Amino acid sequence: MATRILIGFAGLAAGVAIGLVLAWVTLPVDAPPPVRATAPDSPAPARLDTDVAVATTLDDTLRLPGNFRQTAALYELLADADIPSLERLLAEAGTLPSSHDATAARTIIYSRFVELDPERALADVLARGGPDQERYVQTVLEHWAEIDHDGALDKAETLPDRQRRDAAIAVLIARDDLPTVEQRAIAARFSIEPVLGRLRAETTMRSDPALAWRDALAQMSAGQEQNAVLRRIANEWIDRDPHAAMAAVAAMPDQTTARYLRTALMRHWMDADRDAAIAWALAEPASPQRDTLLAEAAEFLAQTSPRQALQLATGLDATGKRRVIAVTLLAWARRDPEAAIKAVAEVDDAEVAEALYWELSSIWAGRDPGAAATWLASSDLAGEPLRRALRGVLVRWAGDDPQAAASWLDTTPDELRERHIAHVLHPLARQDARGAFAWLWSQGVETRRQSVGPLMYSLANHSPTVALDLFAGIRDAQARTQAMEGILHGWSQSDPERAARYLLGPGAEFLSLMSSPVAAWVAVDPSAAVAFIDEVPPGPERDAATRVAIVQLVEHDASLADAALAEDLYARIEDAESRTRAAYVLAGHFEDHDEERAEQYRAAAGLDR
Numbered sequence: 001m002a003t004r005i006l007i008g009f010a011g012l013a014a015g016v017a018i019g020l021v022l023a024w025v026t027l028p029v030d031a032p033p034p035v036r037a038t039a040p041d042s043p044a045p046a047r048l049d050t051d052v053a054v055a056t057t058l059d060d061t062l063r064l065p066g067n068f069r070q071t072a073a074l075y076e077l078l079a080d081a082d083i084p085s086l087e088r089l090l091a092e093a094g095t096l097p098s099s100h101d102a103t104a105a106r107t108i109i110y111s112r113f114v115e116l117d118p119e120r121a122l123a124d125v126l127a128r129g130g131p132d133q134e135r136y137v138q139t140v141l142e143h144w145a146e147i148d149h150d151g152a153l154d155k156a157e158t159l160p161d162r163q164r165r166d167a168a169i170a171v172l173i174a175r176d177d178l179p180t181v182e183q184r185a186i187a188a189r190f191s192i193e194p195v196l197g198r199l200r201a202e203t204t205m206r207s208d209p210a211l212a213w214r215d216a217l218a219q220m221s222a223g224q225e226q227n228a229v230l231r232r233i234a235n236e237w238i239d240r241d242p243h244a245a246m247a248a249v250a251a252m253p254d255q256t257t258a259r260y261l262r263t264a265l266m267r268h269w270m271d272a273d274r275d276a277a278i279a280w281a282l283a284e285p286a287s288p289q290r291d292t293l294l295a296e297a298a299e300f301l302a303q304t305s306p307r308q309a310l311q312l313a314t315g316l317d318a319t320g321k322r323r324v325i326a327v328t329l330l331a332w333a334r335r336d337p338e339a340a341i342k343a344v345a346e347v348d349d350a351e352v353a354e355a356l357y358w359e360l361s362s363i364w365a366g367r368d369p370g371a372a373a374t375w376l377a378s379s380d381l382a383g384e385p386l387r388r389a390l391r392g393v394l395v396r397w398a399g400d401d402p403q404a405a406a407s408w409l410d411t412t413p414d415e416l417r418e419r420h421i422a423h424v425l426h427p428l429a430r431q432d433a434r435g436a437f438a439w440l441w442s443q444g445v446e447t448r449r450q451s452v453g454p455l456m457y458s459l460a461n462h463s464p465t466v467a468l469d470l471f472a473g474i475r476d477a478q479a480r481t482q483a484m485e486g487i488l489h490g491w492s493q494s495d496p497e498r499a500a501r502y503l504l505g506p507g508a509e510f511l512s513l514m515s516s517p518v519a520a521w522v523a524v525d526p527s528a529a530v531a532f533i534d535e536v537p538p539g540p541e542r543d544a545a546t547r548v549a550i551v552q553l554v555e556h557d558a559s560l561a562d563a564a565l566a567e568d569l570y571a572r573i574e575d576a577e578s579r580t581r582a583a584y585v586l587a588g589h590f591e592d593h594d595e596e597r598a599e600q601y602r603a604a605a606g607l608d609r
Helices: 058-062 066-077 083-093 099-116 118-128 132-157 161-172 182-191 193-205 209-221 224-240 240-250 253-271 274-283 288-301 306-310 318-335 337-347 350-367 371-380 384-402 403-409 416-429 431-440 447-460 465-469 477-494 496-503 507-513 516-523 524-532 540-554 560-572 576-590 597-605
Strands: 004-008 021-027
Touching: 004 465, 058 083, 058 224, 058 318, 083 099, 083 118, 099 118, 099 132, 118 132, 132 161, 132 274, 161 182, 161 193, 182 193, 182 431, 182 496, 182 560, 193 209, 193 224, 193 240, 193 597, 209 224, 209 240, 209 253, 224 240, 224 253, 224 431, 224 597, 240 447, 253 274, 253 288, 253 465, 274 288, 274 431, 288 318, 306 318, 318 350, 337 350, 337 371, 350 384, 350 597, 384 403, 384 416, 403 416, 403 447, 416 447, 416 477, 431 465, 447 465, 447 477, 465 477, 477 496, 477 507, 477 516, 496 516, 496 524, 516 540, 524 560, 560 576, 576 597
Parallel strands: none
Antiparallel strands: 004 021
């Protein structure tokens, strides 16, 4: 007969009130009740102020010092309790502040309740209800089955479907000593034959996992239930005979599960016997699955012996080699990013090396971005690998401390600084817009011109007022134009009307940039934007804005109303070249659903049929 597993008392952390916890204690079913913590004729130990003479409540037992004394007191209390006392204690358990305490107490109490009156114990569980009701139904039925499994099964028949099934399973678990014929009869009676296969396999696997594996394959239907049982058997088997376990898993019917399970078992085996697991994996036939297993081995090995892990890549095909190298260096970098990134120089695959420089430098930047950036800048890296790696460091660094990243960039050669200034400039602007602008203006002329547009776009997206205020201090004509393009583009994302009207007033010198806010305005309010175009002075600026508005109106399968607005705008264009370009757009729009109009605009654009 199965041994009874009881839940006992255990102490909470030192300095905290002692409580019930789920400490598993294995006792035979017929074990005698626990004895007192001290023999009757022994000297009484020193008592704490919280001790009580006789425990009559759960709270009394919890106030005793030490797990053993708590457990002994609880069992002594239950040994003499009648049914009303048990019901009172169950009610008290529900008031305990910890759910773990309540669960442990109720489980122990129900084990005693079943000995006195199993029918009434089950009735108490059902009457109390609660989210853990199914747990206690199973507890009661398991104890009942050890006393009278026929009576427990008869009672299980009366329960609702879900509880009926779980109760029958509880009986089978408690009475795994029943003959196979009787177990099958119970399973058939409650329609839980697949569960019986699982229970039998799990019982057998502890003594003979190979037999349990064969039984699970022979007696269970393929599917999730069988896969779950096979996983449990394999986890038991891998400790006894890993070679056999791995071979069995490889032959599983469900190969998707097999691949996943072999990877998990490889990790377990590596933990137990690293050299044996690696030797086995290397001896496997070449395949993507072997590459996966070796990658698992390499990741584990890299924690202590990264150089040895890299050697696992020897002899693998390109894909397998890349995987082993990548997982090794990434695992190594989590422990020593500087050593890992320096080892990339030994990788003979340029594509892999470039990707690794970027990833490893980002990891290093999480610990010491200054050291990572300085090493990269002085390394033999060049071209795109250097740009990508340094970009990864600076983006991460600037996200945490843009001022420090900016100060570091100021120490680098002009060419490097110009290439990477944007990665620091924008995070710095989010922290201090004026400081970021001042830092940019401390750079060379070309750097200012290249970066001021994106900076102003970012600032105008959040505060056009700040962007315009900073713009007022720019004297370089080319930089002013770049800055205003950025401002208008950023401003148009939030308020295209105000951006457009600014160009009719204070920003009149940049009227040629009117197309940007007009295009954004048409996208959100076509009628208002088209009406505004009439306010733009006649000339090339108005024609350019008109043409952009036409494109915006028709390029996304515009409605008939938008198409009519586009045609109206076309009629207003004065410049011949602009009319030709707009006609080309309209011809393309109408060619799929209005051939007559399409032909009209093709002719205006000078296009052949």
